[in-house]
Amino acid sequence: MLRLTGNPEERNFLKEVIQGSGQNLLECLQCGKCSGSCPITSDSVQGPRHLIAMILSGMKQQSLQDPTWWYCVSCGSCASRCPVEINMYQVATSLCEMAEKNGIKPSEPAIHLFEEVFLKSIRKNGRVQELKAVMEYNLRRLSPFKDAAKGAKLMLKGAINPKDMVGRAKSDPEILRIFKRVEQMRHGE
Ligand code: SF4
Ligand code: SF4
Structure with a gap:
């Protein structure tokens, strides 16, 4: 139609x-x-x-x-x-x-930022390091302590691991290959 x-x-x-x-x-x-x-x-x-x-x-x-x-x-x-x-x-x-x-700014910058932090964490570590990712997100939103109380509760329950804050998981070659392929597709290769 x-x-x-x-x-x-x-x-x-x-x-x-x-x-x-x-x-x-x-x-x-x-x-x-x-x-x-x-x-x-x-x-x-x-x-x-x-x-x-x-x-x-x-x-x-x-x-x-x-x-x-x-x-x-x-x-x-x-x-x-x-x-x-x-x-x-x-x-x-x-x-x-x-x-x-077209250089159009996101209508929802917070969603855009979350996506960026989420994908960066996967690319670097082969998976999302929740604690680091949420802390970076909140820091860049200028509200570093926003989820501190919830984070503490989740740590006590063992849902997130404070060890994530130190050291770095190994990047996964397969994940890096996927990111590279996506980049190539975006440039029409
Ligand atoms: S896209 Fe939505 S509005 Fe269009 S035909 Fe499908 S269900 Fe209907
Ligand atoms: S995929 Fe789900 S959220 Fe997205 S437009 Fe369709 S119904 Fe809505």
Whole structure:
């Protein structure tokens, strides 16, 4: 179902999202089943149906700044209920790459920072070192003691290991290979 009547740049945006995500958004019926089952849709996050409507209308800037794809937790509810099997997670990934290329600042900087710290920890240690990762995240958010009380409780219960603070786990060659491959794919290699 082609809705786009805009200029060439708007048409290109729709084409880029379809090609990048592998999801044929032109088939979207705007039935809203995706948003109805999406756990992140709320008063402030309008959800997948609305985001697709913006993409179909060629609203590039608004779509790349929309919080829906930042909040997407890849749960797959939208794809499992969609009558034409559109998977919003794939669309969200594609929009994220496009936003980065277009120099658009994250609409949710805290989520972006958490992702960065999380992935850095995996790359360096072969797994997430929770304690270090949360401390770095809170430090960079300028609230270093935010989770101190919760952290102490988790340590007492043995859920996190204070030894993580000293020494460093070995980086895993297989994990490094995956990161390298992702970098190559991002540069079209
Ligand atoms: S459920 Fe599928 S067809 Fe319906 S609005 Fe969402 S993406 Fe479009
Ligand atoms: S995959 Fe993302 S967009 Fe789809 S239902 Fe889950 S959170 Fe919502």
